[in-house]
Amino acid sequence: MIELKDVSLGYDHRAVLKNVSLKAVSGEVLGLIGPNGSGKSTLIKGMTRLIDLFSGHISIDGRDIKGIKREELARLVATVPQNPALPETFTAFEVVLMGRTPHLGLLRYEGRRDKAIAWQAMEMTQTQFFAERRVGELSGGERQRLVIARALTQQPKAILLDEPTAHLDISHQVEILNLVKRLCLEQSLTIVAAMHDLNLAAQYCDRLVMLNGGEIYTDGTPQDVLTAQNIKTVYGADVCVYPHPVNKLPITLITAGEGKKEEAHIHR
Secondary structure: OEEEEEEEEEEOOEEEEEEEEEEEOOOEEEEEEOOOOOOHHHHHHHHOOOOOEEEEEEEEOOEEHHHOOHHHHHHHEEEEOOOOOOOOOOEHHHHHHHHHHHHOOOOOOOOHHHHHHHHHHHHHOOOHHHOOOEHHHOOHHHHHHHHHHHHHHOOOOEEEEEOOOOOOOHHHHHHHHHHHHHHHHHHOOEEEEEOOOHHHHHHHOOEEEEEEOOEEEEEEOHHHHOOHHHHHHHHOOOOEEEEOOOOOOEEEEOOOOHHHHHHHHHHO
16 A cells, blocks of 8 residues: 655655645556646655655555665556656567566676566566567557566556556557556556546546645545536536446546637638
8 A cells, every 4th residue: 555644745845746645555546637737747756756755754555665775665666657768779578677676686687587577577568579679669559568567577566657648549548558457456556647638547547636736636436536517627627527328437528619610610
């Protein structure tokens, strides 16, 4: 379990998040949603100590992360960044094997067991088919699956994803999120994902935390959080929210603005 109590985070003495408290548990996909600048990425950085706390406490399984060495923290929590910088000339397998770094001692190289764990992660993410290809040859969806495989190779208890479907087409978005959901259930992982697309968040997250102005506006199931009124208040957008015809999860629909209607009238 990851727990935040009264957490404030930011940059250069400027708080981006203020007094945030939440819990994420194993076997659950927790989605962080909110407008640009609301603090989604900042919150993920704070959970991995990439930035320091201004105040409050973050704990993993009851242990304050301030008292956990970085190598051990990397064995507990893995991160899938929004725009991962990958070495273009490395093979896919070499990149995935990097996930074993937190488990290696000083001047120790990867052994047979490390390579077996990396290969198993590639099998789980169906990336073994391009294990020998160079990273520079891979598509955006293949790279994203590769980074998830690298995260699994760390053998963490939790995976934090920052906009995991950014810049991907709809087919690859569904592919990545199906993978994340399956791994969450099969591995009993704690998953926290910053999400931009409200419809994808509704379909794949068990619980949503909606951020606004650096604070939690509301926290609950997709049905509780994704209401037309909440979206109007937080995003400033007029939308219609309907239940999905198959699974009854909320679907957010927008309508074109006046400028779009006028443009359509001119073309007629």
